Amino acid sequence: MTATGTITLESVTKHFPGGVVAVDNLSLEVQPGEFLVLVGPSGCGKTTALRMVAGLEPVTDGQIRINDRVVTRLPPRDRDIAMVFQNYALYAHMTVRNNMAFGLKMARMPKDEIRRRVDEAAMMLGLTELLNRKPRQLSGGQRQRVAMGRAIVREPSAFLMDEPLSNLDAKLRVEMRGEIIRVQRRIAAPTLYVTHDQTEAMTMGDRVAILRDGLLQQLGTPDQVYDRPVNAFVAGFIGSPSMNLLPAGLEADGDGCAISVGGARLAAPKLLEQRPALRGYLGKPVTLGIRPEDFGADGEDGEIEVTVARLESLGSELVAYLAPAGMAADTLLTARLERRAALTEGSATRVNVDVDRLYFFDPESGAALT
Amino acid sequence: MTTTLGMRVLKALAVTLIVVWSLAPIVLGVTTSLSTQREVNEGPSHWFPHHPTTQAYRALIGGTTGEHSGGTVTQRGEFVQSMWVSAELALLSASLTLVVATMAAYAFGRLRFRFGGFLLAVLVGTMVVPIFVVVIALFKLMANAHLIDTKKGLVLVFVATLTPLATWLLYTQVREMPAEPEEAALIDGCRRWQAFVRVVIPQMSSGIAAVAAILALSVWGEFLIPLLLTQTQNAKPVTVLITEYVGKYTTNYPILAAGGVLALIPPALLALALNKRITGMLAGS
Amino acid sequence: MPGRWNREGDRSARETQILGWILVVPAMAAVSALILYPLVKGFQQSIQSGGILFGELPGYVGTRNYRDVLNDPTSRDAMRHTLEYVLLAVSLELVLGIFVAVTLHRVFRGRGFVLAVLILPWALPSVVSGVLWRRVFDPDNGLLNSVLLHLHIINQPHVWLASGRGAIVYITLVHVWGVLPLISLIFLAGLQSVPDEVYSASAVDGAGPWRQFRYITLPLLRPSMAIALTVGTLLAISIFDEIYVLNGTALNTRSILIQVYNTTFVEADFAHGTALAFVLAAVTAVLGGFYALALRRSTV
Numbered sequence A: 001m002t003a004t005g006t007i008t009l010e011s012v013t014k015h016f017p018g019g020v021v022a023v024d025n026l027s028l029e030v031q032p033g034e035f036l037v038l039v040g041p042s043g044c045g046k047t048t049a050l051r052m053v054a055g056l057e058p059v060t061d062g063q064i065r066i067n068d069r070v071v072t073r074l075p076p077r078d079r080d081i082a083m084v085f086q087n088y089a090l091y092a093h094m095t096v097r098n099n100m101a102f103g104l105k106m107a108r109m110p111k112d113e114i115r116r117r118v119d120e121a122a123m124m125l126g127l128t129e130l131l132n133r134k135p136r137q138l139s140g141g142q143r144q145r146v147a148m149g150r151a152i153v154r155e156p157s158a159f160l161m162d163e164p165l166s167n168l169d170a171k172l173r174v175e176m177r178g179e180i181i182r183v184q185r186r187i188a189a190p191t192l193y194v195t196h197d198q199t200e201a202m203t204m205g206d207r208v209a210i211l212r213d214g215l216l217q218q219l220g221t222p223d224q225v226y227d228r229p230v231n232a233f234v235a236g237f238i239g240s241p242s243m244n245l246l247p248a249g250l251e252a253d254g255d256g257c258a259i260s261v262g263g264a265r266l267a268a269p270k271l272l273e274q275r276p277a278l279r280g281y282l283g284k285p286v287t288l289g290i291r292p293e294d295f296g297a298d299g300e301d302g303e304i305e306v307t308v309a310r311l312e313s314l315g316s317e318l319v320a321y322l323a324p325a326g327m328a329a330d331t332l333l334t335a336r337l338e339r340r341a342a343l344t345e346g347s348a349t350r351v352n353v354d355v356d357r358l359y360f361f362d363p364e365s366g367a368a369l370t
Numbered sequence B: 001m002t003t004t005l006g007m008r009v010l011k012a013l014a015v016t017l018i019v020v021w022s023l024a025p026i027v028l029g030v031t032t033s034l035s036t037q038r039e040v041n042e043g044p045s046h047w048f049p050h051h052p053t054t055q056a057y058r059a060l061i062g063g064t065t066g067e068h069s070g071g072t073v074t075q076r077g078e079f080v081q082s083m084w085v086s087a088e089l090a091l092l093s094a095s096l097t098l099v100v101a102t103m104a105a106y107a108f109g110r111l112r113f114r115f116g117g118f119l120l121a122v123l124v125g126t127m128v129v130p131i132f133v134v135v136i137a138l139f140k141l142m143a144n145a146h147l148i149d150t151k152k153g154l155v156l157v158f159v160a161t162l163t164p165l166a167t168w169l170l171y172t173q174v175r176e177m178p179a180e181p182e183e184a185a186l187i188d189g190c191r192r193w194q195a196f197v198r199v200v201i202p203q204m205s206s207g208i209a210a211v212a213a214i215l216a217l218s219v220w221g222e223f224l225i226p227l228l229l230t231q232t233q234n235a236k237p238v239t240v241l242i243t244e245y246v247g248k249y250t251t252n253y254p255i256l257a258a259g260g261v262l263a264l265i266p267p268a269l270l271a272l273a274l275n276k277r278i279t280g281m282l283a284g285s
Numbered sequence C: 001m002p003g004r005w006n007r008e009g010d011r012s013a014r015e016t017q018i019l020g021w022i023l024v025v026p027a028m029a030a031v032s033a034l035i036l037y038p039l040v041k042g043f044q045q046s047i048q049s050g051g052i053l054f055g056e057l058p059g060y061v062g063t064r065n066y067r068d069v070l071n072d073p074t075s076r077d078a079m080r081h082t083l084e085y086v087l088l089a090v091s092l093e094l095v096l097g098i099f100v101a102v103t104l105h106r107v108f109r110g111r112g113f114v115l116a117v118l119i120l121p122w123a124l125p126s127v128v129s130g131v132l133w134r135r136v137f138d139p140d141n142g143l144l145n146s147v148l149l150h151l152h153i154i155n156q157p158h159v160w161l162a163s164g165r166g167a168i169v170y171i172t173l174v175h176v177w178g179v180l181p182l183i184s185l186i187f188l189a190g191l192q193s194v195p196d197e198v199y200s201a202s203a204v205d206g207a208g209p210w211r212q213f214r215y216i217t218l219p220l221l222r223p224s225m226a227i228a229l230t231v232g233t234l235l236a237i238s239i240f241d242e243i244y245v246l247n248g249t250a251l252n253t254r255s256i257l258i259q260v261y262n263t264t265f266v267e268a269d270f271a272h273g274t275a276l277a278f279v280l281a282a283v284t285a286v287l288g289g290f291y292a293l294a295l296r297r298s299t300v
Helices: A046-054 A096-106 A110-123 A140-152 A169-189 A200-203 A222-227 A231-236 A276-281 B007-031 B035-043 B055-062 B076-112 B116-128 B131-144 B153-174 B180-187 B194-205 B203-220 B225-231 B237-241 B252-274 B275-284 C011-047 C064-071 C073-105 C111-123 C126-137 C143-150 C162-191 C196-206 C211-221 C220-237 C239-248 C255-266 C270-296
Strands: A008-013 A019-032 A034-037 A061-066 A081-084 A158-162 A192-197 A207-212 A215-218 A242-253 A256-261 A263-267 A285-290 A304-313 A317-324 A335-340 A348-353 A359-361
Touching: A008 A046, A019 A046, A019 A061, A019 A215, A046 A081, A046 A158, A046 A192, A046 A285, A046 B194, A081 A140, A081 B180, A096 A110, A096 A140, A096 B055, A110 A140, A110 A169, A140 A169, A140 C196, A169 A200, A200 A222, A207 A222, A207 B131, A215 A222, A215 A231, A231 A285, A231 A359, A231 B225, A242 A335, A242 B055, A256 A317, A263 A304, A304 C255, A317 C211, A335 B153, A348 C011, B007 B252, B007 C073, B007 C111, B007 C126, B007 C162, B035 C162, B055 B076, B055 B153, B055 B252, B076 B116, B076 B153, B076 B194, B076 B203, B076 B237, B076 B252, B076 B275, B116 B153, B116 B252, B116 C011, B116 C270, B131 B153, B131 C255, B153 B203, B153 B225, B153 C011, B180 B194, B194 B203, B194 C011, B203 B275, B225 B237, B237 B252, B237 C239, B252 B275, B252 C111, B252 C126, B275 C111, B275 C162, C011 C270, C064 C073, C064 C270, C073 C111, C073 C211, C073 C220, C073 C255, C111 C162, C126 C162, C126 C239, C162 C239, C196 C211, C220 C270, C255 C270
Parallel strands: A034 A192, A034 A207, A081 A158, A158 A192
Antiparallel strands: A008 A019, A008 A061, A207 A215, A242 A256, A242 A285, A256 A263, A285 A359, A304 A317, A304 A348, A317 A335
């Protein structure tokens, strides 16, 4: 199928009675065939935004367009969309086949066309043997596939998915992730996918939109949001284990500067050239971001003194929780190190960081300083 | 938790007690209905009739006169007619109430509309009004509308008095049901009312069955309202008819007991058949 | 452009509003016409005089009927009896209800059968219950007399339903027989909401069954008790059917509703009858309020 169709949100806002602003001026566009993930912590407004696109929640302000057709005030049935719910929302009293055929029957499609589409979708999803069963006879994963089948047969202009994998166990989740992507590529309709799990966002999305408290923080490809987070929240949200965020200071050091963090002092001669925005922060505090994988445990050459608080061996790598010297008690750095790193719990050692791979944020606004 | 032998014995005793307590009067009624008036007078050794007979049932259904039956007069066919009346009233009232209550419960539970909360409070609030208070004034109203002593009139009154309870029971059901299947139906192309009929009502089906049973049982057992609003056999349910068999001075027990037994068979069967659903619903409210 | 779409209302919201109204109209209409409207008319009647039939000029008499009714000795007896019914019935129901609920709480072989049997007394018309129990209390042929005579505990047949206190007790017994299943189910539901782990933990801590009952079960049943109390009271306060079948309108067992029935339909005094009925209505309204409160607290 050729990819057509877009989902457009323009300044969409949602006020709930009582003053809660669930979605604040959200604008984004899902390109034809694109899989766009809306991600953020609970309560960030992602589900509300999705429901507004679906027509299940009235819009306070803004416009929603599907394929450039304005749908903001239309009931769900007139929007030519399909949705997969977190709890599958299957029709319990109907067979799998009838579940999938329901939408087509409501559209008064001829019986043989319905049959053809249902059979095709069932084959795509491996549901052919289950067509005559009722939902209560199916496992969670099977139900999820029926929910997807129901959405696919409609051949809608847009797909909406509301945390469809949250109710599955970990292993099934990984399996279904691939399944969903595979199906979406074949259908090639623009898809808006909501989740709170940043791993899902990063592995599935063509682009990722991070929301917090109703506001869009950043919209970009997974690589973009990972390598160039626009603020400290995004930096801390994306990536697992999350980025270490520490208070630090910038001091002038000859022509360049040095970063003081805790008791350590890191020389960064080229820093001000690479990141001009930092010039305004000399002598002032900044928030320093270090990704766990950017630590190196080279023993004596390290610049930061730490005590190893805890080690978690994951087999393929080591996750070390390090207490840096000179920082507030309880501060722990998370570091992903090579398996061979010779560390023991409780011992003192030194680690170093790649200065070129450090992140800086304004301590009050959280904005990235580049 | 391990139980000692003593505890198990106690429990068995308690269970037996409960079963005996629940069934004894019914069993007694059955045995009495199979006796003759004379046996009844003989005393405890004749609790279980030495010569069981269906004489009482025949008298009840076939009719008898005062002198032969120790004070209780029955007309031929009267009792059977009352049973039919009770059944019709129960079925009609339960069905109509269900229709009305299901619609209202869905509207209150799912749809957001103005004054919804207020109307629900009013509806449920009427449950505290003892029916008596209403029936007195209702009497005049219904007399004017020529509805006294008619089945139609009774059904109307029953529907009005049972709707609040039925709506409340179904409303709590609707609130506990997930809303997503209905939303999926809306996305699949349904208008609101279509989603209601094709998805929500099937979702509610077990609750509807339980409420239907409770309604039917309530109407079958209704006494006060029909007592006041009926005069002739036209619309007299079995509950009212039975009290007429209690003679002023003496009573023919076997006939009375036979009446009681026949009158309890339909509700007993219904209660036994839908037992699980009913207990579920009652416990939930 | 943003800002132009400030109205929350749109087509589906309007559809919802209209549908909502249509769906509740039948229920509200039925209730308004056949309950609320008569209620108002009935109240009107309670503040009017009895009219010519009673040798009075027709017209409004304010609270006279109410005062008459509250001062009338027969009515007061009826109120006293009703209070006795309520106190006795509710105490029995609470104790027996908890007993039944505790016994049937844990699954055991035949539990389904017991539950089915348990419901029967509630499912039967209370008139029929009265008929069945009448066999027990009848002075001439009743069971109780036969047994007691046979065992020589008494010398002549006792007229159970005529002796003041006793009659009330027996009628209450019949009433409780019919109501107990409902009360037991309320407690049973309350028990089910106590998670098993609490009992296991206490067993590990050394508590035996009686202690567990006193310190865990009982306190956690408090919300159920509130519900059971209100339901039981509401049902007992409007007791009618059982009394009518067992003892008719005899003075020694009159409840408020029997008194209302007698006043209104036997003496044809609608004015005083409705006044007394409204007194009862006021009390039940207050109780209904408690029920709503109790419900809210138990669904926390």
